[in-house]
Amino acid sequence: xxxxxxTALAVEAVDVTKRxxxxxxxxxxxxxxxxxxxxxxxxxxxxxKTTFLRMLFGLIRPDSGTVRVFGRxxxxxxxxxxxxxxxxxxxxxxxxxxxxxxxxxxxxxxDGGDRGSxxxxxEGVLDVVDLAGREGDKVAGYSYGMRQRLGVAASLLRDPRxxxxxxxxxxxxxxxxxxxxxLVTRLADSGLTVLLSSHHMDEVEEICDNVTIMARGQxxxxxxxxxxxxxxxxxxxxxxxxxxxxxxxxxxxxxxDIAVETDPEGGLVxxxxxxxxxxxxxxxxxADLELRQFTPTQTPLEALFFMLTDTRTxxxxxxxxxxxxxx
Amino acid sequence: MRRSIISVVLALVxxxxxxxxxxxxxxxxxxxxxxxxERSLPTEFANLYSQQARLLGHQGVTPASLQAEAMxxxxxAVEDNVGPGSNWNxxxxxxxxxxxxxxxxxxxxxxDVHSNGCYTAxxxxxxxxxxxxxxxxxxxxxxxxxxxxxxxxPQGDNTPTGVEFPSLVQVTTTALQPSDDGTVSxxxxxxxxxxxxxxxxxxxxxxxxxGTVPFTIPEEQTATVHFPTPVxxxxxxxxxxxxxxxxxxxxxPGVPATTTLTLPAG
Amino acid sequence: MTSTTVQRHRAxxxxxxxxxxxxxxxxxxxxxKLRSQLRTKALLVGAVLAPLAVVVIVHSQPRxxxxxLFGRFATDNGFAMALLVLGFASxxxxxxxTAVVAGDIFASEDQHxxxxxxxxxxxSRSTLFWAKTAVAVAFALxxxxxxAASTIAASWLVVGHQPxxxxxxxxxxxxxxxxxxxxxxxxxxxxxxxxxCLALLFSVWSRNAAVGIAAPVVLGLxxxxxxxxxxxETLRPFLLSTxxxxxxxxxxxxxxxGPLLDSLVTSAGWSVVCLTAAYLILRRRDITGG
Numbered sequence: 001x002x003x004x005x006x007t008a009l010a011v012e013a014v015d016v017t018k019r020x021x022x023x024x025x026x027x028x029x030x031x032x033x034x035x036x037x038x039x040x041x042x043x044x045x046x047x048x049k050t051t052f053l054r055m056l057f058g059l060i061r062p063d064s065g066t067v068r069v070f071g072r073x074x075x076x077x078x079x080x081x082x083x084x085x086x087x088x089x090x091x092x093x094x095x096x097x098x099x100x101x102x103x104x105x106x107x108x109x110x111d112g113g114d115r116g117s118x119x120x121x122x123e124g125v126l127d128v129v130d131l132a133g134r135e136g137d138k139v140a141g142y143s144y145g146m147r148q149r150l151g152v153a154a155s156l157l158r159d160p161r162x163x164x165x166x167x168x169x170x171x172x173x174x175x176x177x178x179x180x181x182x183l184v185t186r187l188a189d190s191g192l193t194v195l196l197s198s199h200h201m202d203e204v205e206e207i208c209d210n211v212t213i214m215a216r217g218q219x220x221x222x223x224x225x226x227x228x229x230x231x232x233x234x235x236x237x238x239x240x241x242x243x244x245x246x247x248x249x250x251x252x253x254x255x256x257d258i259a260v261e262t263d264p265e266g267g268l269v270x271x272x273x274x275x276x277x278x279x280x281x282x283x284x285x286x287a288d289l290e291l292r293q294f295t296p297t298q299t300p301l302e303a304l305f306f307m308l309t310d311t312r313t314x315x316x317x318x319x320x321x322x323x324x325x326x327x
Numbered sequence: 328m329r330r331s332i333i334s335v336v337l338a339l340v341x342x343x344x345x346x347x348x349x350x351x352x353x354x355x356x357x358x359x360x361x362x363x364x365e366r367s368l369p370t371e372f373a374n375l376y377s378q379q380a381r382l383l384g385h386q387g388v389t390p391a392s393l394q395a396e397a398m399x400x401x402x403x404a405v406e407d408n409v410g411p412g413s414n415w416n417x418x419x420x421x422x423x424x425x426x427x428x429x430x431x432x433x434x435x436x437x438x439d440v441h442s443n444g445c446y447t448a449x450x451x452x453x454x455x456x457x458x459x460x461x462x463x464x465x466x467x468x469x470x471x472x473x474x475x476x477x478x479x480x481p482q483g484d485n486t487p488t489g490v491e492f493p494s495l496v497q498v499t500t501t502a503l504q505p506s507d508d509g510t511v512s513x514x515x516x517x518x519x520x521x522x523x524x525x526x527x528x529x530x531x532x533x534x535x536x537x538g539t540v541p542f543t544i545p546e547e548q549t550a551t552v553h554f555p556t557p558v559x560x561x562x563x564x565x566x567x568x569x570x571x572x573x574x575x576x577x578x579x580p581g582v583p584a585t586t587t588l589t590l591p592a593g
Numbered sequence: 594m595t596s597t598t599v600q601r602h603r604a605x606x607x608x609x610x611x612x613x614x615x616x617x618x619x620x621x622x623x624x625x626k627l628r629s630q631l632r633t634k635a636l637l638v639g640a641v642l643a644p645l646a647v648v649v650i651v652h653s654q655p656r657x658x659x660x661x662l663f664g665r666f667a668t669d670n671g672f673a674m675a676l677l678v679l680g681f682a683s684x685x686x687x688x689x690x691t692a693v694v695a696g697d698i699f700a701s702e703d704q705h706x707x708x709x710x711x712x713x714x715x716x717s718r719s720t721l722f723w724a725k726t727a728v729a730v731a732f733a734l735x736x737x738x739x740x741a742a743s744t745i746a747a748s749w750l751v752v753g754h755q756p757x758x759x760x761x762x763x764x765x766x767x768x769x770x771x772x773x774x775x776x777x778x779x780x781x782x783x784x785x786x787x788x789x790c791l792a793l794l795f796s797v798w799s800r801n802a803a804v805g806i807a808a809p810v811v812l813g814l815x816x817x818x819x820x821x822x823x824x825x826e827t828l829r830p831f832l833l834s835t836x837x838x839x840x841x842x843x844x845x846x847x848x849x850x851g852p853l854l855d856s857l858v859t860s861a862g863w864s865v866v867c868l869t870a871a872y873l874i875l876r877r878r879d880i881t882g883g
Contacts, residue, residue: 057713059880079717080613087713093706093883098629109622110714112614158714338795338808339815345831357826367761374762374846411823442826443838445662445760469665471758476662478760478841480849 008071010035010162010193011056016065018051018217025051027217028065033195033210035161038188040204041197043214044309049197051217053089053166056195057082069162087164087195091171092151096140100131100150103139107154125153129183145176152183162193169203181206201305215309232300233307237277240267240293247284255280267293358481359440361399361408365488367479368417368436368448369395375471376421379455382471384463385425395421398490399438400519403547413439416519416547417448418492426454430579431495435519445478493575494520494546496584503565503588509557511537513567513588517544517574524574530554532562532590564589619716619724627694627728636693640736644744647681648674648751662760662841671752672770676844678744679778683837687781688788688813689806690740691733695792696805698725699875703800706883722875726793726868733789734782741778745771763846777840780853783860784836788813790867791833797871800882830855833863 011033018026026048033039041049054060056067058074058081066073072081094103101122108118126132129149134142142150148168155163168184169177185207188194198204204211205225213221221228239260241247247268251260258272258280270277284291297303373390380388399417401408415438420428428434434451455472462468495518505511517524524544530537537554544550558565568585569576576584627633651658651667651674658664661680666673702708711721749771757770765773788809796805816834819825829835836856842849 054709054880057709059709059712061877061879079715082713082715083613085713089709089713090883093710095626095705095707097631098626102625102629106622106625107710107714109618110614110711110716112618112715154710338812357823358829359823359826370846371760371762374764375758378758378762378764410826411821442821442823442829443835443841445838445841471762474659474665475762476665476760477762478662478845480842480845480851482851483849 008068009033010037010070011039011195012068012071013052013056014066014068016052016055016062016067018048018055018060018062024217026055026062029214029217029219030065031212031219031222033162033193035193036191037210038194038208039196040208040211041195041214042199042201042204042211042305043197043220044199046216047199047214047309048217049214050089050166052214053087053164053195053197056164057085057087057089059089084158084161085164086155086158086160086162087166088151088155089164089166091144092147092154094139094147094150094154097138099136099138100142100146101126101135103150104135104154104157108157111158121157121159125156128156129153130179144171145173148172148176148180152180156187160192162195163187164195166197167199168196169198169200201302202299205301213305213308220308228301228304232304234272235274235300236269236271236297236303238263238267238293238295238297239270240291241284242290242292244268246287247289250283250287250289251280254283269297357410357442358444359409359411359442360485361401362485362487363444363479363481363483364399364415364417364438364440364446365397365490366484367477368399368438368446369397369419369421371475371477372397372419372436372448372450372472373421375475376423376455378471379460380423380425382460382462382468385423388423388425393421393423395419396488396490397436398433398488398492398521400546403519404523404545411440411442415440415446418519420492429454430577430582431493431575432580433492443478444481445476447474447476449474491521492519493573493580494518494522494524496524496526496544496569496571496574496576498567498569498586499549500588503590505558505590510554511558511565511590512551512553514549514551515542515544515569516549517546519547520574522546522573524571526569526571526574526576528552529568529570530565531568532558532565535559535562537565558590562590563592613715614720616720616724616727619720620727623698623721623724623728624731627698627732632693632697633732636690636736637739640690640739641743644678644740645747645751647678648744648747651677652751666758667752669752669755670757671748671750671754672757672765672767672774674748674752675745675774676777678748679741679774679781679840682740682744683781683784684817685810685814687737687740687785687837688792688810690736691729691785691789692792692806692809694732695729695789696796696807696809697802698729699793699796699871700800700802700805703882704802708880709883712880718876719872722872726790726871729793730786730789733785737778737781737785741775741781745774745778757844759846760841760844761846765844773843776843780840780843780856781837783839783856784833787833787836787860787863787867790864790871794867794871794874797874830859833859836860 009032013029013031016026016029029052043049051060055062056069069081069085074081104122108122126135129152131146131149131153134146165184169180172180181203184196188207196204196208208225210224211228212219248260251258255276258270258276260268260270263269281291281294373393373395376393377388377390397417397419399408399415401412402414417436417438418433419436420433434454436448436450438446438448440446450472456470458470458473459467460470497516498513499516500514503511513528523546527539527541529539537556537558540552540554542550542552564587566585566587568583570583576582578584654668657668661677663673663676667677712718754767756767757765759765792805792809795808799805813834816832820829820832820834836859839852839856842852
């Protein structure tokens with residue numbers, strides 16, 4: 001039954017469920033991540049992403065279902081499941097009374113391997129995450145971003161084939177987010193399998209090949225970013241003209257394929273494909289209307305993400321009716 | 328935090344439950360017994376007493392020569408002689424040519440015994456001296472037998488030692504107070520010992536015999552003996568002669584002891 | 594950020610398995626963590642200095658503290674002083690000393706949220722459990738040894754080394770007394786290991802260092818109280834406070850060692866039960882925090 005490690009999927013979850021009392025944190029989740037893939041798990045907070053990742057790392061035992069990592073399960077391999085796997089869950093945590101380097105040294109001890117190579121590797125990963133020079137400071141004095149980077153360093157120390165990052169940009173300032181994304185992109189480009197969880201569509205959109213969107217513990221979408229784009233609704237735009245009433249009338253008469261409604265907060269909302277909107281705007285200008293504002297409301301994927309996760313929230317009544325779109 | 332409190336409460340409940348179960352299963356026996364004390368106390372006393380003899384410069388006293396033996400009792404006749412408590416009394420007899428025993432043949436030690444088998448004993452100061460003694464060089468030193476700590480083996484020999492001493496009958500009234508009809512009463516105490524006290528008291532005021540009254544007193548209790556005949560007018564004192572049939576008088580086994588108490592003037 | 598080492602990451606799986614760290618690595622890590630904590634150093638320094646202060650203070654009292662065993666000789670006999678300190682320490686100091694480390698060693702991972710950090714490496718929960726247990730027990734024994742050595746040395750130097758009057762009134766010559774006093778202190782190792790395991794259990798169970806530290810001490814005091822009560826003395830052999838008194842037999846004549854054997858059984862029983870429970874709780878636990 002067990003597939004040899006070298007041909008196995010990096011991650012294969014089959015029908016995984018975890019309950020906390022009445023709350024179903026993860027509800028019959030199945031997903032698979034191929035080696036070399038950059039895989040995103042998306043979902044709002046509380047969707048079950050972190051619970052799933054904890055089960056992957058063996059921190060939590062699923063009530064039912066199995067999680068295989070490179071073909072191994074916790075039941076048959078114990079901590080051996082984590083060979084070649086690294087990452088962190090939620091914000092990485094360290095011993096505040098030790099220095100950054102001491103923390104890494106300790107974790108390297110728990111990874112095994114010989115002393116000489118450990119010390120060399122620590123130098124290397126400190127360089128990668130740009131912490132060289134601060135490694136002698138106690139972690140208690142580290143900023144949030146530094147701890148996040150130390151978390152990445154601690155993961156890289158394991159020379160992983162699968163890197164699991166849970167909301168790596170969470171809590172970082174814009175500069176930190178940019179650096180973190182650049183790092184993740186670079187790691188992904190180097191051929192590593194990356195499993196990335198996030199509640200930001202754009203973070204996942206840029207670098208992931210496939211995504212699973214989760215809501216309330218269930219799969220809401222399952223497939224490639226391409227499939228997701230195809231499902232995305234037309235982009236919405238906020239529109240404001242010198243005569244909104246005339247603009248609405250114009251749309252009704254000449255552009256039935258786009259929807260233009262009065263926005264309760266003022267102005268208009270126009271929804272339609274990019275080309276048709278351009279034609280509409282050109283007509284507005286031709287009709288001597290002054291165009292005061294024309295801005296996109298959400299990216300299409302963001303809109304889809306909210307649609308998928310919100311709808312599920314609204315329609316959910318306790319029955320496990322609709323499974324994920326990709327199943 | 329609530330979780331922690333629950334943990335602690337659960338732990339305590341578990342301890343109490345296990346304790347209850349064990350108690351219910353075993354009936355609550357104690358390792359503090361009469362026999363163990365009766366073996367431990369004389370040994371320790373003999374060792375310490377010979378230390379004291381060395382301090383005082385007394386010759387010929389060794390732990391063995393003292394031939395110390397003890398009878399212990401807890402709380403008199405009403406309590407079983409088992410278990411820890413501060414109401415243990417031990418009667419100890421020993422042989423020291425420098426310092427003979429009183430007529431009853433023993434001295435009474437008061438013991439506070441703990442459940443772990445350790446005890447603190449206080450010796451009778453009229454026999455062993457006070458807290459400090461003057462050694463042969465004239466220095467004030469701590470008296471080793473005035474008060475001392477000891478421990479016995481809680482699993483040690485528990486067969487009865489068979490050492491028995493009779494209770495001491497003593498007159499505890501110090502001032503006679505005749506009642507309205509002119510009669511008198513006498514209070515007697517029966518000390519620690521085996522089987523309690525029994526005997527008679529004969530009272531005489533001058534030539535007038537006030538009567539002979541029998542008494543039976545349980546161990547470690549007192550009793551009042553009432554004489555039916557009024558004290559004649561003009562008598563200034565009453566002689567009470569205690570004859571003991573069970574127990575011992577203050578003059579020794581089988582010897583009647585006479586106490587004279589004066590009557591209040593008028 | 595440079596990218597020097599990012600390129601090499603295809604470590605063969607077999608390699609990692611071959612180098613899986615053993616108990617030694619976890620032991621080394623746990624003891625390194627313990628050694629870098631301020632409280633550890635403070636406890637060890639305290640174990641050396643506090644007895645000296647206690648001995649000096651008790652020695653300067655006009656009246657000896659007669660209500661503790663050997664107290665009445667403590668101001669003029671160094672061995673009695675060392676045994677007085679022993680009797681006092683065993684009431685709550687020894688359980689506290691070990692609980693400060695053992696009660697914290699698991700709970701601190703919860704406090705710092707670091708379970709997920711250490712459990713996502715290549716060391717199993719069992720290995721970490723036994724490493725922490727071994728380190729806590731070793732710390733308890735080292736602390737006890739320091740406390741004993743310091744107490745005996747301070748008593749010897751400050752009060753003296755006259756022959757000791759034992760618990761059967763016998764006079765014990767100084768060299769025998771030294772061995773017996775050292776033996777009495779050494780007999781504390783058994784209940785201390787028991788209390789260490791109890792603190793480990795509370796540490797795992799409560800996930801709260803305060804409970805892990807305080808609960809064993811409180812429980813120790815409760816057990817002492819229960820053990821001192823009359824009428825329920827059949828409980829005594831089951832109480833973890835009873836082994837603290839097993840040394841009395843060493844100072845009696847003839848010596849009796851039955852309580853020391855009981856102490857071994859009692860302490861081992863508590864240790865096994867507490868460790869088993871702690872192990873099962875940790876093994877089955879979902880690590881959700883941090």
